[in-house]
Amino acid sequence: MSLLFTNYTLNSPRGPLELANRVVVAPMCQYSASNGEATDWHLMHWGNLLNSGAGLFIIEATGVTPEGRITPACLGLWDDRTEAALKDKLTRARQLAPPTPVFIQLAHAGRKASSATPWEGGQLLSIEQGGWNADAPSAIPQLEGERLPHELSKAELKNLIEAFVVAAKRSDRIGVDGIELHGAHGYLLHQFLSPIANQRTDEYGGSYENRIRFPLELFKSVRDAYPGVLGIRISASDWIEGGWTPQETADFATQLKTLGADFVHISSGGISPAQKIAIGPNYQVPFAKLVKDQSGLPTMTVGLITDPHQAEEILQKGDADLIALARAFLYKPRWAWEAAAALGGTVPSNERYWRCLPREAQAIFGNVKVGQR
Numbered sequence: 001m002s003l004l005f006t007n008y009t010l011n012s013p014r015g016p017l018e019l020a021n022r023v024v025v026a027p028m029c030q031y032s033a034s035n036g037e038a039t040d041w042h043l044m045h046w047g048n049l050l051n052s053g054a055g056l057f058i059i060e061a062t063g064v065t066p067e068g069r070i071t072p073a074c075l076g077l078w079d080d081r082t083e084a085a086l087k088d089k090l091t092r093a094r095q096l097a098p099p100t101p102v103f104i105q106l107a108h109a110g111r112k113a114s115s116a117t118p119w120e121g122g123q124l125l126s127i128e129q130g131g132w133n134a135d136a137p138s139a140i141p142q143l144e145g146e147r148l149p150h151e152l153s154k155a156e157l158k159n160l161i162e163a164f165v166v167a168a169k170r171s172d173r174i175g176v177d178g179i180e181l182h183g184a185h186g187y188l189l190h191q192f193l194s195p196i197a198n199q200r201t202d203e204y205g206g207s208y209e210n211r212i213r214f215p216l217e218l219f220k221s222v223r224d225a226y227p228g229v230l231g232i233r234i235s236a237s238d239w240i241e242g243g244w245t246p247q248e249t250a251d252f253a254t255q256l257k258t259l260g261a262d263f264v265h266i267s268s269g270g271i272s273p274a275q276k277i278a279i280g281p282n283y284q285v286p287f288a289k290l291v292k293d294q295s296g297l298p299t300m301t302v303g304l305i306t307d308p309h310q311a312e313e314i315l316q317k318g319d320a321d322l323i324a325l326a327r328a329f330l331y332k333p334r335w336a337w338e339a340a341a342a343l344g345g346t347v348p349s350n351e352r353y354w355r356c357l358p359r360e361a362q363a364i365f366g367n368v369k370v371g372q373r
Contacts (some may be wrong), residue, residue, distance in 0.1 A: 005345025
């Protein structure tokens with residue numbers, strides 16, 4: 001039997017959460033919010049991906065403060081207005097799809113905030129262009145010559161922790177099934193972890209123990225406030241000499257497990273334009289295997305996994321527990337259907353689509369018989 005299409009259970013203080021399969025739609029920024037509020041684009045996008053057949057869907061990076069957004073068009077969850085918009089669009093999208101667990105990725109962009117959208121160049125926006133002063137562990141810009149970010153004080157760090165806690169409580173009210181904290185891709189939590197971005201001289205910078213201190217404090221505070229499934233996405237390597245390493249990632253994940261982490265999602269890169277990434281199929285899978293083996297946490301892997309047999313092999317070898325895909329789902333929103341047909345699996349599906357498959361592939365819907373008028 002295909003492992004990719006077997007059930008998988010994530011446990012939390014609230015209880016077990018069962019996924020119908022091990023295919024995950026990874027969070028993907030859409031840059032389509034209005035002042036942080038979810039829009040009709042999100043309704044369409046979420047409804048589409050909730051009908052993908054995946055066992056889990058994760059909402060894009062969602063700013064816990066206005067200043068924590070990557071761009072002015074990024075999704076937010078920091079007040080009643082943004083909470084109401086997100087709840088409305090998500091509730092309506094879920095009503096149009098089979099029951100599917102939904103997580104949300106809570107995030108703060110740190111020094112990468114106040115940027116233009118990718119199709120507008122992705123560069124730091126000036127104040128005159130609608131940008132703002134970004135916050136960071138240290139006053140070091142992402143790119144040479146950019147406006148220096150503001151170095152966060154200890155009091156401001158406490159305020160940020162509270163912002164994540166409040167956003168977690170709002171997420172719970174909205175009805176999501178889990179939360180993924182964004183500790184990857186050069187955003188704020190990753191900036192604290194990496195010696196490339198974090199050159200503080202207090203107890204939050206310098207040594208490995210100091211650099212992980214703030215992310216651990218933040219995670220513990222969210223865990224104390226939120227009983228659902230809680231995990232974190234981590235960049236396992238900075239791909240640059242002197243940067244954050246895979247072994248540090250495994251050690252960090254082990255400490256997160258003691259604080260009640262329920263899963264980890266392993267990616268890499270994003271801290272510096274000087275990174276030299278050895279991109280290729282499965283290029284991040286060895287990082288996931290290292291973290292899984294050493295921490296024992298349920299582990300998602302992601303990155304240039306495009307073929308169903310490729311995904312299946314990763315699971316069969318025990319290198320990860322869940323397979324996350326991002327842009328592959330934008331190009332092929334029914335990727336999980338094709339994978340199920342190739343591997344002999346079944347997927348949850350909307351009855352409106354039952355007649356669409358060629359006869360030889362109809363078993364992926366569980367041998368549903370559909371009449372025709």
